Amino acid sequence: MKKETICIQSGWQPKNGEPRVLPIYQSTTFKYESSEQMGRLFDLEESGYFYTRLQNPTNDCVAQKICELEGGVAAMLTSSGQAANHYAVFNICEAGDHVVMSSTVYGGSFNLITCTMKKMGIECTVVDPDASEEELSKAFRDNTKCVFAETIANPALVVLDIEKFARLAHAHQVPLIVDNTFATPINCNPFVWGADIVTHSTTKYMDGHAMSVGGCIVDSGNFDWAAYPDKFPGLCTPDESYHGIVYTKKFGKAAYITKATSQLMRDLGSIQSPQNAFLLNVGLETLPLRVERHCYNALKCAEFLEAHEKVAWVNYPGLPGNKYYELAKKYMPNGTCGVISFGLKGGREAAAKMMDRLQLAAIVTHVADARTSVLHPASHTHRQMNDEQLREAGVAPDLIRLSVGIEHIDDIIADLAQAISAV
Numbered sequence: 001m002k003k004e005t006i007c008i009q010s011g012w013q014p015k016n017g018e019p020r021v022l023p024i025y026q027s028t029t030f031k032y033e034s035s036e037q038m039g040r041l042f043d044l045e046e047s048g049y050f051y052t053r054l055q056n057p058t059n060d061c062v063a064q065k066i067c068e069l070e071g072g073v074a075a076m077l078t079s080s081g082q083a084a085n086h087y088a089v090f091n092i093c094e095a096g097d098h099v100v101m102s103s104t105v106y107g108g109s110f111n112l113i114t115c116t117m118k119k120m121g122i123e124c125t126v127v128d129p130d131a132s133e134e135e136l137s138k139a140f141r142d143n144t145k146c147v148f149a150e151t152i153a154n155p156a157l158v159v160l161d162i163e164k165f166a167r168l169a170h171a172h173q174v175p176l177i178v179d180n181t182f183a184t185p186i187n188c189n190p191f192v193w194g195a196d197i198v199t200h201s202t203t204k205y206m207d208g209h210a211m212s213v214g215g216c217i218v219d220s221g222n223f224d225w226a227a228y229p230d231k232f233p234g235l236c237t238p239d240e241s242y243h244g245i246v247y248t249k250k251f252g253k254a255a256y257i258t259k260a261t262s263q264l265m266r267d268l269g270s271i272q273s274p275q276n277a278f279l280l281n282v283g284l285e286t287l288p289l290r291v292e293r294h295c296y297n298a299l300k301c302a303e304f305l306e307a308h309e310k311v312a313w314v315n316y317p318g319l320p321g322n323k324y325y326e327l328a329k330k331y332m333p334n335g336t337c338g339v340i341s342f343g344l345k346g347g348r349e350a351a352a353k354m355m356d357r358l359q360l361a362a363i364v365t366h367v368a369d370a371r372t373s374v375l376h377p378a379s380h381t382h383r384q385m386n387d388e389q390l391r392e393a394g395v396a397p398d399l400i401r402l403s404v405g406i407e408h409i410d411d412i413i414a415d416l417a418q419a420i421s422a423v
C-alpha cells in the first residue's frame, strides 16, 4: 500500500461487528480465565495484553501504522519524543559506553545525551554533521554503541547525509539512530538510506494539531546484533530479569523493540496514554495531506522572505541556493518540512517588534502543527544567554523560527508582510 492508504487503513483491523474506528482501550488491565495462561504471558511464552504499562491494544495499532509508514519490522509508542530518544539509546548503551552524536540535534536531545545520560555513565562525542568521513571516524571508540542524528535538525534545519552516517556507523559495527520528526515518514524513510532505528516526537507533524505529546521508536530489523555479541550483551546474552531470555535468539528481528518494551518500559514506564494514541491516530490519517500543504506554504513563505528588502537572511533547505538544497533533493524529493528560520536587517530588536505585530501567527514554543507560529529563541528559549553565548550555541541573536501552518498561503504572507512593514 502507498503511504496515503497506510495512514487511513493500517493499524486497527476490526472483525465482524466490531467498531470501524480504533477504540480507546482505556483500561489498565486485561482479564484472563486461568492463572496458568497469565503466567505464560509473564514468561513471554505467549503474546497478549496484561497491563497497559507494557502494552495496550490502542497503542499497538498506532505503533503498527507508524512502523508500516517507516518500512520497519517493529515499533513502540512512548509518552514523548524525549522518552523515545532516551529508550532508543539506552536500550543498547549502559554505563561505560559511548555515543557519537551530531552537534545540530534538537536542544532537548542534546541535553538528554550530553548531560543526563552522562550521569548514567554514558559518554558522548559531539560531531559536526558536515565533516568528512575521515574526520568523523576519529570520534569512534571501542566502547561506541550507536550514532545519533536528525534527518532535518530542529531548529538548525541542517539536512543529514544519511548514507554517509550509515556507512560510518556500520564501519564501526554500530547502528545509526535517526530522529525523523521534522521530515516525517511522508517525506523521508531513513531505513531506505541505511539507518537502523528511527525515532519520532509524534507531538509534531504526526499529531499535527498540538494536542498530545508523544513519541515512537521504529526498528528496521536490519542491524545484526548477534554478529557483535560482545558489543551488545543486553540483546545477545541471557536477561536475568526475564528468566534468562536471549532477545536475539527468541525474537529475531523483533529483539530490539521487545527488549525496549519488556525491560525499559516495564522498569521506567514512559507509556503513551491510550487517549493520546487515539488522537495521534486521527492526526496520522491526514498526515500526507498536511505535510504536502506545510511544504508548499513554507516554500512560498521562504521565497517571499528571500525577496523582501528588510530581510537579512533566510534558511530553508527547500530553497534553491540553500547549503542543504542538494541533500534535501536527494533524501526528500517531495519536500522537507514546514519550518523556516530567518533574520531581519534590524536584528534582534526588529525581530521582537515584528513578532508583536503578527496577528495570524502566534508566539508559541511549539512547532510543526496546523497553525502558523513563531518563536524568537534569543528572547524565549535561550533568553538567559548574551549574544556571544548565543552564537556559540549556534543560534543567531536575530533568528526567528517560523513554523508555517496549513492556513491559506495568501493570509500567512499578508500577515508576515504587514508585520515586517512595521519595522
Ligand SMILES: *Cc1c(COP(=O)(O)O)cnc(C)c1O
Binding pocket: 080, 081, 082, 083, 106, 108, 109, 150, 154, 179, 181, 182, 200, 201, 202, 203, 204, 213, 214, 215
Ligand atoms: C520536539 C522534539 C523532540 C522532543 O519531543 P517531545 O515530544 O517534545 O518530548 C525530539 N526531537 C525533535 C527533532 C523534536 O522536534
